[in-house]
Structure formats: C-alpha cells, structure tokens
Amino acid sequence: MKEAIDQLLAQVAALKAANEKEVEEARVRLLGKKGEITKLFEEFRSYSPDLKREFGKKLNELKQAASAKIEELKQCTSAAAEASAPKQDLSMPGTPVQLGSRHPVSIVRQEIVDIFRKFGYDVAEGPEIEDDYHVFEALNFPPNHPARDMQDTFFVSTGHINPLLLRTHTSSVQVRAMETMKLPIRVICPGRVFRNEAISARAHCIFHQVEGLYIDENVTFADLKQAILLFAREMFGADTAIRMRPSYFPFTEPSSEVDVSCNICHGKGCNICKGTGWLEILGCGMVDPNVLEASGIDSKKYSGFAFGMGLERIAMLKWQVNDLRHYFENDLRFLSQFKTATEV
Numbered sequence: 001m002k003e004a005i006d007q008l009l010a011q012v013a014a015l016k017a018a019n020e021k022e023v024e025e026a027r028v029r030l031l032g033k034k035g036e037i038t039k040l041f042e043e044f045r046s047y048s049p050d051l052k053r054e055f056g057k058k059l060n061e062l063k064q065a066a067s068a069k070i071e072e073l074k075q076c077t078s079a080a081a082e083a084s085a086p087k088q089d090l091s092m093p094g095t096p097v098q099l100g101s102r103h104p105v106s107i108v109r110q111e112i113v114d115i116f117r118k119f120g121y122d123v124a125e126g127p128e129i130e131d132d133y134h135v136f137e138a139l140n141f142p143p144n145h146p147a148r149d150m151q152d153t154f155f156v157s158t159g160h161i162n163p164l165l166l167r168t169h170t171s172s173v174q175v176r177a178m179e180t181m182k183l184p185i186r187v188i189c190p191g192r193v194f195r196n197e198a199i200s201a202r203a204h205c206i207f208h209q210v211e212g213l214y215i216d217e218n219v220t221f222a223d224l225k226q227a228i229l230l231f232a233r234e235m236f237g238a239d240t241a242i243r244m245r246p247s248y249f250p251f252t253e254p255s256s257e258v259d260v261s262c263n264i265c266h267g268k269g270c271n272i273c274k275g276t277g278w279l280e281i282l283g284c285g286m287v288d289p290n291v292l293e294a295s296g297i298d299s300k301k302y303s304g305f306a307f308g309m310g311l312e313r314i315a316m317l318k319w320q321v322n323d324l325r326h327y328f329e330n331d332l333r334f335l336s337q338f339k340t341a342t343e344v
C-alpha cells in the first residue's frame with residue numbers, strides 16, 4: 001500500500017495536461033469509479049484497524065492532492081482555451097439604435113413656444129378635463145348661448161351647474177392664467193383639445209392649439225397686430241404678410257381672423273391657398289371687458305389681446321400634409337419624415 005501511495009503521489013505531482021480532455025482523462029484514471037485511487041480506498045476498507053490507522057491519513061492526503069491537481073489543471077487549460085479562442089474586436093461598432101423622430105405637432109409647438117419665449121411670454125398649461133366655467137362661462141359664453149354651438153363638446157358629467165367636459169379650446173387656460181398670475185400677463189398655453197366632430201381629412205375629435213394672452217395697461221389692437229405680424233414672419237419667413245378679417249368670438253371684442261400670405265405660391269394662387277394667395281392661421285381679438293372682469297381684472301385700467309391657433313393646421317401648411325388623420329395614426333412611414341430646423 002505504501003509504495004502504491006508514494007508512486008501515485010509522484011504521478012500526481014508530475015501530472016500534465018494539454019487540454020480539458022486530457023484533464024478529464026486523468027481524473028477518470030485516478031479518481032473515477034474504477035480509478036487507481038478509488039481502488040486503493042476499496043482495498044483499504046478490508047484492512048485491520050491497525051493498518052487503517054497507519055495508511056488512512058496518507059491515503060486521504062493522496063486523494064486531496066489528486067483533486068487539487070486536477071482542479072488546477074482544469075483552470076489552466078480552460079484559461080488557455082479562452083486565450084486561444086478568436087478574439088473579440090472591441091472597437092467594432094455596436095448594433096445601431098434607431099432614433100425616433102419628433103412628432104410634427106411637437107415640432108411646430110416647440111417652434112411657436114420658442115418664438116413667443118423670445119417675445120417675453122411664459123408658457124402655461126391647464127387641465128384637459130375642465131369645468132364648464134373655465135371653458136365657456138368665464139369666456140363670455142352664457143349657458144344656452146348659441147355661440148356654444150361653435151364648439152361641439154364631449155361632456156364628462158352633466159346635470160349640475162358646472163359640469164366637467166373635455167376642453168374644446170385652450171382659451172380655458174387664459175382664464176386660469178388671469179385668475180392666478182400677477183399683472184401684466186404675457187403667456188402662451190399650448191395643449192390638446194377635444195371636440196365632438198366626425199373624423200375626416202379636415203376634422204378630428206382631438207387636435208392641438210396654442211393660445212396666447214397679453215394683458216397690461218394700454219394694450220391696443222395695434223399691439224396685437226404687431227405681435228401677430230412678428231410671429232408670422234418668424235414662423236413662415238421674413239417676407240410673410242398678414243391680413244386681418246373681422247370675425248366673432250364671444251371672448252374678444254373686436255375679433256379677427258388672421259391670414260398669412262401663401263408661402264407656396266407667394267400670392268399668385270395655388271391649390272394650397274385655393275387660388276386666394278392667403279392662408280388662414282388663427283383667431284384673435286381684444287379681450288372682452290366681461291372676460292377680464294369675470295377673472296377679477298379691472299377692465300377700466302387694463303386691456304389685453306388674445307389669440308388662438310391650431311397646431312395641426314400650421315403643420316399642414318408647413319409640410320403640405322393634406323389629411324388630419326395622419327397625425328393620429330402613428331404610422332412610422334409618416335412620422336419619420338419630419339425634422340426640426342436643427343436636424344435638417
């Protein structure tokens with residue numbers, strides 16, 4: 001037994017392996033079910049207690065030495081296998097991440113916000129689910145007034161004095177601005193609005209508006225005209241002209257609709273401007289004194305102007321999109337075409 005153990009110890013110490021397969025073979029030869037060390041343990045079992053005492057320790061040392069050596073060889077050979085494996089090129093470019101693009105309505109909204117920020121306007125937002133007071137009543141639409149027919153409404157709750165509804169215009173945010181902001185007020189309010197309209201190329205039940213409001217002492221219609229002209233030139237180009245047509249909104253007096261000169265045909269007449277040379281872009285007017293007073297502003301001391309425009313309409317003019325439904329269908333072929341001024 002002693003010689004056998006010494007011989008195997010020497011063998012273990014000298015053990016070498018070129019690869020993982022050879023390590024496994026050595027393990028089976030020494031420690032496998034029929035391995036040489038396993039066989040010695042079998043022989044050992046039949047020994048007398050005296051002999052067991054003499055060889056037990058040595059035999060265990062042999063087994064431990066063999067296991068440790070096998071483990072060491074395993075690690076060396078697997079590290080070598082890894083090192084000789086084809087190397088990864090860490091400088092290779094990764095799988096490209098496809099960047100999304102901004103929605104045309106978001107691009108237009110940002111452009112408008114940037115222009116009015118330059119003019120010193122703040123940005124305000126208000127709730128999409130509003131009450132009747134902020135959408136209609138405070139804006140001089142009395143209950144049952146026929147002007148309410150201009151904006152067919154989705155009611156959320158009815159049957160009480162101040163029902164909740166999906167706001168039909170962002171003019172509701174002007175009311176909130178007048179209630180909460182300190183005078184003078186210079187604010188624009190971009191947001192989503194809702195109307196009970198059948199969906200078609202020219203109408204949708206969801207769309208977006210930007211509302212503007214300026215209230216101070218001695219604000220006149222000339223200030224309104226100048227603000228809109230500067231905006232139109234920034235938005236549509238320095239040679240853009242504007243034209244104001246008298247109109248009616250319950251919350252402004254006088255009221256006007258504004259057209260810009262057609263930037264496609266430059267006034268000659270084309271199918272975008274339907275031969276007129278002009279494109280309608282917004283509604284505006286001097287804030288009705290009733291509206292100022294409803295929000296606690298002294299209409300003898302203060303005056304102001306307001307305007308409101310549809311973002312889809314502006315985007316349609318900018319990119320000649322001829323169907324409103326494209327904006328809401330999330331078709332990537334449509335959406336991926338739009339670039340901001342800095343991306344072009």
Ligand code: DAH
Pocket residue numbers: 168169170171211212249251252282283284285306307308309
């Ligand atoms: N709220 C109007 C609409 O949705 C747009 C509008 C017109 C807003 C005139 C104004 C304004 O502030 O003065 O049709």
